[in-house]
Amino acid sequence: MTQEQTSPGGPDLTRGVSPAELIEDKLLGHVGDQEILLVRAGAEIFAVDAHCTHYHGPLADGLVVDGSIRCPWHHACFDLRTGEATRAPAFSPLSCWRVEQRDGKIFVQVKLEPKTQSKPSAKPPADTPKxxxxxxxxxxxxxxxxxxxxxxxxxxxxxxxxxxxxxxxxxxxxxxxxxxxxxxxxxxxxxxxxxxxxxxxxxxxxxxxxxxxxxxxxxxxxxxxxxxxxxxxxxxxxPVRLPIPGAGLPHVHTLRSLADSRAIINAAQGARRALVIGASFIGLETAAALRARDIEVHVVAPEKRPMERVLGPQMGDFVRALHEEHGVIFHLEDTVVSIDGRNATLKSGGVMEADVVVVGVGVxxxxxxxxxxxxxxxxxxxxxxxxxxxxxxxxxxxxxxxxxxxxxxxxxxxxxxxxxxxxxxxxxxxxLGQREVFDAVPFFWSQHYDVPINYVGHAEQWDEIVVDGDINARDCLLRYKHKGRTLAVASIYRDVASLQAELAMEQGAAV
Structure with a gap:
């Protein structure tokens, strides 16, 4: 995701707006150059910064839940009253603005001082750690x-x-x-x-x-x-390391740390061809990143379809086609058995020359x-x-x-x-003694070129995948069901539906 700054949109909130302009309880406006989001939650109206502090996601496209707003991109959550980032992946709070209502209009003009953020509701126990x-x-x-x-x-x-x-x-x-x-x-x-x-x-x-x-x-x-x-x-x-000859050569990398990423970037300088071993999320995101550097990329993996185990065959076929559209060459149902210098030998008998090798076969x-x-x-x-x-x-x-x-x-x-x-x-x-039950619904995202895939829930197995929309048109929501019950939902550009599915799972409702 890029963090681009654009001209502020919507009406000038210092001049006032009608409550009727809050469509679906939200209105994007601005105070000077600062984009502000007006949000109606119950009987109250709040004004907060319009963009998530994580990756600058547009909160105007988010979901309002119980006095909070959730980011459509990566599901961070903010308290509308205090601006606090109550749920990762955001950590920095939103700024809050004073809302005034007079003469039938809503005015926003003054940024509030940061409010005290969440504290333990109960007195700390006597054995509070030192x-x-x-x-x-x-x-x-x-x-x-x-x-x-x-x-x-x-x-x-x-x-x-x-x-x-x-x-x-x-x-x-x-x-x-x-x-x-x-x-x-x-x-x-x-x-x-x-x-x-x-x-x-x-x-x-x-x-x-x-x-x-x-x-x-x-x-x-x-x-x-x-x-x-x-x-x-x-x-x-x-990272799992391959137990094959040549796996420890200097041009063979895994990707976990900042040092690993720097090393791959350095190896990519002047490289003509890269070999990615494994069609995992890390492997294919790496393939996309190296294609952005105009390097020829080959992916070798044992499965029939990339990501089929997690996302199913339809999404697996789409992911493969998306990468092929960007020039990635797949060698599926195959593995690398040895690396000798710049040459990687495949189980099928082929030999592939590569300047840089990245192993992404899981952790x-x-x-x-x-x-x-x-x-x-x-x-x-x-x-x-x-x-x-x-x-x-x-x-x-x-x-x-x-x-x-x-x-x-x-x-x-x-x-x-x-x-x-x-x-x-x-x-x-x-x-600190608060005895909070951890019941958050699992969420992750994966980015492939300009296509984000969001996933909520957890389905280790399923007997049915229900597709709403068109995967190839990059407008879809997939429900992974087992015995009639939805265990997980994957989506492309269905951000609000993804948030709604997460909320339904939290509440124990049918998705």
Whole structure:
């Protein structure tokens, strides 16, 4: 997504507008050069910034729910009264503006001072922690640290990350940043000075070797012992590496970190042909980004259709055709068995020369620390409805967590950015004693050239896919059903319908 600034639209709100102009309870207007959104919620009318603080999504196209507004692009949620970003992927609040009604008109002229954001509703318990340690500086770890400070936690926060960079916008690493259309200063989730100002002790390039639940401390890779009162385990996942000859050659890359993305960008300089192994979301987003750099791209993958396991055959065929339309060459139902210099040998017997190779064959959760600490595991770290593990005082969030999903009725583990961030936020509140049930509906998005695919819910299997609209016309909503019940919804340019499906799942209603 690009963050383009355009001339403000709609009426000048300083001159007043009629309440009748609020179509479907919203009206886009402006105060000077600032676009403002008027929103009617119940008997009240609010005025807030018109664009999401995440990727500048148009909130005028969003959904108003119980005194909040949800972004149509990536489902961030904002409190209309305070402007607070109550749900990831947005973290920065919207500005709020004073609304005045007189002479039958609505006027907006003055920006309000930021209001106090959400605080615990109950008095903190006597055992409020003095130090919280977060292992992992990805989506879940960052969201937890940020939320702890937003909740007025006054104790110490120590966050360990193995990567050299602080928390970054990981989804962008395979999208606009890799394509060269997003500058690097968009990539950090917060500026470097945020951590010092928020008194978050962020320790990059620092791995954890051991967790001792009995002693309530962690041991770093260099032998330092750091105690904790509460611990959040957010170690994330690591790319699966191919067990084939040549997989460790310098021009063979995986994509997970900012360093990985930089390395691929450097390798792409002057490259003529790229080989992407795997037709996963990461693999195909990488293919699209490299095509934007005018590199010939070949994709080798064992499946018959890309993304069929998650999105089904119809959407899989569309995704393949979309990439072929942009010049990607597929070699499906095939695999790479060895890489020798610039030559990759396929199982089918062919040999392909490539200047750069990117392996995108999935990730695996990083469970070694959890296993060493004796936490209950089941294809992930088992957590309860509050994201607490089998060991009291230790919580888990993000790619490693397997939690009881109230909508599907099953325990699930999901490797999605927004899920990780929302779990980090919930874990933060629960480490402060709030006992919040994590029941957010999983959501992710994937971007292929100019086509976004949004997905809400979680369907590991289905017996029916109901298509509303036309997939090839890029105007569709697909319902993934099992025994008559919709478990997930994928959509292209049906943003409000996607938000409505998410809300219906939250409320336990039929989609």
């Amino acid at each position: 130090r919280i340690v977060i292992v992992g500086s990805g989506a879940a770890g960052f969201a937890a640290a940020e939320m702890l400070r937003r909740q007025d936690f006054g104790g110490q926060i120590v966050m360990f990350g193995e990567e050299a960079d602080g928390p970054v916008d990981r989804p962008n690493l395979s999208k606009d940043y890799l394509a060269g259309s997003a500058p690097e200063d968009w990539i950090p989730l917060k500026p470097e000075n945020f951590y010092a100002e928020a008194d978050i002790d962020l320790r990059v390039n620092t791995g954890i070797a051991k967790i001792d639940p009995q002693a309530h401390h962690v041991v770093t890779a260099t032998g330092e012992t750091v105690s904790y009162d509460r611990l959040l385990l957010a170690t994330g996942a690591e 695996r959760p990083r469970l070694a620390l959890a296993e060493g600490a004796g936490l209950a595991l089941d294809r992930g770290v088992v957590v309860d409805t509050h994201l607490e593990t089998s060991v009291s005082g230790i919580y888990a969030a993000g790619d490693i967590a397997r939690w009881p999903d109230p909508y599907s009725g099953e325990s699930i583990r999901v490797e999605h950015w927004v899920v990780a961030e929302r779990q980090g936020q919930a874990a933060a509140r629960n480490m």
